[in-house]
Amino acid sequence: MTLGLGIIGAGRIGRVHADTLTTRVPGAKLHIIADIHAPSAKAAADDYGIPAHSDDPAALFDLPELDAIVICSSTDTHTRFIKMAAQAGKHIFCEKPIDHDLAEIDAALAAVDAAGVQLQVGFNRRFDANHIRLKQAIETGEIGAPQLLHIISRDPAPPPIDYIEVSGGMMMDMMIHDFDMCRFLLGEVVEVFAMGACMVDPAIGAAGDIDTAKVMLRFENGVIGSIENSRQAVYGYDQRVEVFGSQGAASSGNRHANAVTLSDGQSVRRDLPLNFFMDRYMDSYAAEMAAFVQAIATDQPVPVNGQDGRAPVLMAKAGLRSLRENRLVRLDEIDGD
């Protein structure tokens, strides 16, 4: 059986999924890509050999050959398209975050449940070989009972200011991946304490956001964690995680384009790590889509469901409140936000 898919949104991430779905995802047939900006839809269709394209996302919901819709449009359109897809009986893959508003998210998840379709949220890092290996180290008992977690997540450069202005801020846009990683590795978090600052670019501060942050978290199982974010690591994309436990520790390093070491009169060195999330995580995008297609095709639960999409938004809100109020915030304080 081949799963029929359509993509809404032909921007950067929409093109990533178009690429993987047309070349690297077995059992998938990408029929169409839609974007309200028609030239983008056409360009993606041409570049990836997609049979059809459209400037009307709503048109996809009526196409009988589509089993699932991949939502890659801007965040503010996510819940609308989720609800429309659910009503049309289509399974849904939606990029992160589902929305910045918990009530909006809850309404969308309710529509999904009511329709009896499945929703997978695009936390691609769960499908990265490093992070999977860390989870395996935890789950097999290789490092004993987890006690401490530290996540380093640094981008090579900040996004444009106009993106930052609509992004929901560093916690909602960037650290949300790390909040998800916390849950993926070690389960639910109950308390958050955040410190943040604007150190990279004053324009980010002027836009009301931070570009540098550290967050401490207490997990339900007692583990104490921390997350570091910076919008700018001059040496490239820096993505490392360490879990320490009663019987050992597991630490992931960065990925590099080559494994060559150079020694000269100055230093022993290697080239910079992969510099961009699409280089670093390309395999994980293919793997998450393959997992989605496989789950739908075999009628199994998707590996990252709606609740997994909601929880990191809640954590981001707790982090933001901690920043504002300069105090430890319990996640159960937030739920009425």
Place this chain on the structure above:
Amino acid sequence: MTLGLGIIGAGRIGRVHADTLTTRVPGAKLHIIADIHAPSAKAAADDYGIPAHSDDPAALFDLPELDAIVICSSTDTHTRFIKMAAQAGKHIFCEKPIDHDLAEIDAALAAVDAAGVQLQVGFNRRFDANHIRLKQAIETGEIGAPQLLHIISRDPAPPPIDYIEVSGGMMMDMMIHDFDMCRFLLGEVVEVFAMGACMVDPAIGAAGDIDTAKVMLRFENGVIGSIENSRQAVYGYDQRVEVFGSQGAASSGNRHANAVTLSDGQSVRRDLPLNFFMDRYMDSYAAEMAAFVQAIATDQPVPVNGQDGRAPVLMAKAGLRSLRENRLVRLDEIDGD
């Protein structure tokens, strides 16, 4: 412009090229795959979505939609298909080695020249990020004038004995990649001294071959090199090269599926390196085919030509003679073999 291609041979390496040509090589259109074993051709066509398949390789030479033929059949058929393709005016990509016999090779190269087509030989490692980085370190002067070279090349496990019996032996089948690497990095070799033994499996010795070898080489430019081969590294595919020069050294390490380090009460460790040439070098297969397609499409010289295919065979012959006669062998002793 799109280049039309057909593949002859639907075995392991034929399928690798079918995979890359259908998904990862821009500007290529794979029309057909042929194999005298019809089910193999059909299976490959199904698996990679190739429009046609055939059990008659010769049929490809008449197809007008084919600009180039990719020869992946057994080594003893290479020169025959090269000559047929050349006569049909098709460009040619041929797997290594072209042949075990220098006269046969010369005849095939003459046919290629006479037809005015191009021939690229499948030394895929030249397209690997590690090896390219080493070459760049040499060519940019980053490590000064090269003085010493050491190549380690170890397979995870020996091939079946019946393969070994027709392979031309370890030097012609396995070390030939390293001989090519020598030339890729540092140019022509003038002298070879070899030591070899059967240490892994007595059956390999009984088949008249060795499974462990070390070769010392002197380059035209004075560099002193060495190559180590083993048919069996229990920890996986071990592929490392070090070039030492007047201003530094460049060393490549192995590639791993993840970059996770585990510490426990026994050791600080990581998982084994990639265990198989198709994992280790998959990107290089895509890159070599992209380079071939690009060169033909733009009418530029292919990056690994017939002479590059012939020279490592000559080196292997010198190595074999050194083994037999237990002495230093000059390459110019061989050319009448």
Place this chain on the structure above:
Amino acid sequence: MTLGLGIIGAGRIGRVHADTLTTRVPGAKLHIIADIHAPSAKAAADDYGIPAHSDDPAALFDLPELDAIVICSSTDTHTRFIKMAAQAGKHIFCEKPIDHDLAEIDAALAAVDAAGVQLQVGFNRRFDANHIRLKQAIETGEIGAPQLLHIISRDPAPPPIDYIEVSGGMMMDMMIHDFDMCRFLLGEVVEVFAMGACMVDPAIGAAGDIDTAKVMLRFENGVIGSIENSRQAVYGYDQRVEVFGSQGAASSGNRHANAVTLSDGQSVRRDLPLNFFMDRYMDSYAAEMAAFVQAIATDQPVPVNGQDGRAPVLMAKAGLRSLRENRLVRLDEIDGD
């Protein structure tokens, strides 16, 4: 000129200083070691070739050949011996922490000032090659303006419970080194938030202490830092620091007894890191004592003075209050404690 020294306290750390002073510190002459436990003093004198020993620490203050006293007795005796040494006009090297009580510390520092002698506090890690290199990376601008700091400090195994009971607790006894490292690398800290737990041994919790902790700190210069401590890393002494800045990052790794990598059918591994602070930091003990002797001999300020001894005690107190009250604590809240 040779500086005459006497040691008070012939326990573990007293013996370390006896060892370095008799073999590795130029310009020093160790005349005597005293311990109220006479056999310990004698054993140390025998083992390190010290001319004299005594069971009466007070006897040292009258010896004219002594220019300086090295105080290695239990923490509760530190300020008493500091004051006696100061009154006798002797320079002082005192192990960390000076005391658990800020008023006691202030009185001792006042006595030192009044006597016009110098006091160096035993924060040996400031003399470790890794930490010095990190500081150099910061001070030379190699990594630009510092933005984030993360310190990992884990012991191989917890000390005996009866030691824990008098130690002042994990923050005062163990993390105090990391608080000092914060100041050494990046200057003064203004705010502290701590999470801690007893995860290693319930007996530690029963003694009123924690064995696992993470602390977040804000520095006067805006840097956001964190410290992780565990009383038990099964793989050995784990001491790593990372400073991230606007132009790069500097990270220290652990030290190992050998630099051998082993590959087998299971993993690529190396032996565990140095397992004990005396292995890991032995060179730093020699270097700190050499720096002390050199400073006194040349009448220069000692590199780790009384104020450097006091500040980490203050930080530990802030950390303890944060733990108790589950909130961010400003250091200026503490000073009346």
Place this chain on the structure above:
Amino acid sequence: MTLGLGIIGAGRIGRVHADTLTTRVPGAKLHIIADIHAPSAKAAADDYGIPAHSDDPAALFDLPELDAIVICSSTDTHTRFIKMAAQAGKHIFCEKPIDHDLAEIDAALAAVDAAGVQLQVGFNRRFDANHIRLKQAIETGEIGAPQLLHIISRDPAPPPIDYIEVSGGMMMDMMIHDFDMCRFLLGEVVEVFAMGACMVDPAIGAAGDIDTAKVMLRFENGVIGSIENSRQAVYGYDQRVEVFGSQGAASSGNRHANAVTLSDGQSVRRDLPLNFFMDRYMDSYAAEMAAFVQAIATDQPVPVNGQDGRAPVLMAKAGLRSLRENRLVRLDEIDGD
């Protein structure tokens, strides 16, 4: 019991032994150092607190307080002093090489045997933590049956030409350590093939020596080995060994003064490895002397005996003949040289 020692030769290596014997070798008492250049003897005595010094090496043989003589004078004096010490009934530690002439060596070893004293030869690298770990990996079966060996040994810079002229050449002076390492790790060698060249400094060639070499060796147990030497690695002292076996591989890396990694906009790098043999191998000098003192004091065989001193000289001679005659040389061809 304390072993009484005297040193002949107060040059660089004599001072190394004076340093370790006075500070780091338990059970040793260094009574005197002699050098025909009186100021050198006096300087060493002053610097290391040695009670006596002399400009007459012969005077040491009559001193009843000396149990052993440490010979650190120039190579051409070694066998003379060995014979005198033996006749005086003193045990002997002699620096490498014993001599460049096998007959001279044999005469000295005969004198040692006749006198019933012990002779240890200064192959200090056998006492280095890396090399010991490699040997352990071999002996415990951790890597199975050894099959291949590769030794990289590169100096940071060539010695002065006048030293090279009396040194016996690169093979006798520098590679002799690696020949010893071959035997230490894997036993006797039966065949040698060498390539060498002058690539670093033409003045070395003018002095009749080479500065760059690679040697292939076949061991009695079938292992195939190679050694690389260069007189100049611009990045510092490069000392690495890899042993490959049926169950795995063990590889040693270089030692560094710190374990700090720096990342910036250009590279991920660390500082150069230790740059000088006295930094890299200082611990091994202390350990070899401790082992000597311990063996003599307990009447056990010394760990590196006269035969261990002779064999690498024989290997160097075979290497030199291979270089001259451009062919594989069996060690049993040499023994009449």
